Amino acid sequence: MAASSILDGVRILDMTSVIFGPYCTATLAEMGADVIKIEPLSGDEIRRVGRPAQTRGMGPAHMTLNRGKRSVVWDLKTARGKASLVRLLGRCDVFIHNLRRDAIARLGLGYDAVRALHPRLVYVHCTGFGEDGPYAGRPAYDDIIQAASGAASLLPRADGNPAPRYLPMAMADKVAGLHATYAVLGALLHRERTGSGQSVEVPMFESFTHFLLQEHLYGRALIPPTESAGYPRQLDPLRQPLKCLDGYIAIAPYTDERWVRFFYVTGHADFLQREKLCTARDRFHALDRMHAEMARIVAGKPLRDWLMLFAECDIPASEVRDLDGVLADPHLAATGFFERRTHPSEGDYVQMRPPVRFHGAPAAEVRAAPHLGEHSDEVDDWLQEPR
Numbered sequence: 265m266a267a268s269s270i271l272d273g274v275r276i277l278d279m280t281s282v283i284f285g286p287y288c289t290a291t292l293a294e295m296g297a298d299v300i301k302i303e304p305l306s307g308d309e310i311r312r313v314g315r316p317a318q319t320r321g322m323g324p325a326h327m328t329l330n331r332g333k334r335s336v337v338w339d340l341k342t343a344r345g346k347a348s349l350v351r352l353l354g355r356c357d358v359f360i361h362n363l364r365r366d367a368i369a370r371l372g373l374g375y376d377a378v379r380a381l382h383p384r385l386v387y388v389h390c391t392g393f394g395e396d397g398p399y400a401g402r403p404a405y406d407d408i409i410q411a412a413s414g415a416a417s418l419l420p421r422a423d424g425n426p427a428p429r430y431l432p433m434a435m436a437d438k439v440a441g442l443h444a445t446y447a448v449l450g451a452l453l454h455r456e457r458t459g460s461g462q463s464v465e466v467p468m469f470e471s472f473t474h475f476l477l478q479e480h481l482y483g484r485a486l487i488p489p490t491e492s493a494g495y496p497r498q499l500d501p502l503r504q505p506l507k508c509l510d511g512y513i514a515i516a517p518y519t520d521e522r523w524v525r526f527f528y529v530t531g532h533a534d535f536l537q538r539e540k541l542c543t544a545r546d547r548f549h550a551l552d553r554m555h556a557e558m559a560r561i562v563a564g565k566p567l568r569d570w571l572m573l574f575a576e577c578d579i580p581a582s583e584v585r586d587l588d589g590v591l592a593d594p595h596l597a598a599t600g601f602f603e604r605r606t607h608p609s610e611g612d613y614v615q616m617r618p619p620v621r622f623h624g625a626p627a628a629e630v631r632a633a634p635h636l637g638e639h640s641d642e643v644d645d646w647l648q649e650p651r
Contacts, residue, residue: 269296269628274452276300277352278333279361281308283406283434284468285390286329287441289360292448293332294618296628300356300643301333302340302349307636317610321636327613332630337637340371349373351647353382357455358448362390364401375463385461386451390444394467404468409436413473414480421499440471502555505584511567512584515558515574520544522579523554529577530561607632 274297278289286301286308293299301308313325338345353359359378361368368374368389375387389395392404407430410416415436416428444466451464479498483491497503505512517526524547527533535557541547547554562570567583574581585593591614596602603615615630 267626270622270625271295271297272628274298274358275356276358276360276448277302277349277356279359279363280390281362282310283329283437284440285360285362285444286310287438288390288444288448289333290329290331291441291445291618294628294630295622297358299333300352300639301330301335301634303335303337303636305337305339307337311636317607317613319609319635322607322610322633327607327610327633328616330633331615332628333634334631334639334643335634335637336640336643338640346372348644348647350381352643353378353385355647355651356385357452358386358388360388360390360444360448364391364403365389365395366401379461379463383461384455384459386448386455386464387461388444388448388451388464388466390440391465391467393469395465399469406430406434406436409440409468409472412469413476415472415476418480418494418499421494422503423501436468436472439475440466440468443471443474497551500551500555502552502559506559506562508562508567508570509565513562513567513570514582514584515562515570516580517558518580520547523547525577526558526579529573529579532557532561605632609635 271292274292276289276292276297276299278285278299278301280286280289281303289297289299289301307321308326308330310329311321311323311326314323316322316324338348340346340349359373361373363371365374375389378385378387391400392408393399393402395401410430411428413436416430419429419431420426447464447466451462455461477493479495480493482493482495483489484493505514515526517523524536527535536542536547539550539553541550541554571581571583590596591602599617601617601619603617604612605615606612610632613632618627621627
């Protein structure tokens, strides 16, 4: 009997849009789940992000975030569309949506109504804010969560520019998507043990705040606080990529042992004696001076010389690449991380291989991102078949 992928046989009804929910369901599809994405007549908004290669609604963000899924278009405001959805729920293991509670209730798809029909279903609500707090029901996107969580205040503390700024990526969306992924897996494991489905709430605000404050809660983790919130090492304005003669380098001598080694192998051990940094405690409280001295030292030689030296001495370091440089990275090429695929209508495209490898199960074959409603007839016909 052929081995199965990790989530082979798990079927997911996906009514999410944009990034948060679709990132979760794309990750589950990469593990072998059959993800059926229900879209409105206009399609998921993410389809229109970026310039498509051939077809309207097949933009690059959609090609990445909705890989591995089937697309079905039903008008859920009609009796027929709603009946089809309810039938499909009966053949799924997971229902995941990001509609507000009042909107999903108007469709007759609140948890209590769905549970009465399908008690084994795992019901996942991707929401902006937890339903038991005063922000419940507010609309939320990544920018809103970065602002509310304190993330937009971090760059000013690190570089001295007082204007709050967003981190230049949809980090809150994707972090919450990963929380939703493990929530689905945990609920499925619980169902295997108990036979019962359950309702799962994944709020983006709480998910990202939990992620952000793992280190930045810092001295506020204790009562009374011993220091203010914010991890000093990551907020040090001098902790930045450093300029060499011909480029930029990132160096992370994170442990005290490696900091000492850095100054010795670069020929500047006298700095530690001169600055009276003779103990680990002294050095910990002088990270700003050490970062400044490291920048001064590194400026004097070419990038390649430093990379060779630090590799020999086991000091973590990397050249600083732009995004195009990452696409040409030799390590990622050797591991097959970027795969060249051919879409039936859009031509060649790049697909990233899942970063996690399961050595006891084969990788799932991930289908190309679908056209809007591409699988509507297929799923309609399948629902007419006897179970």
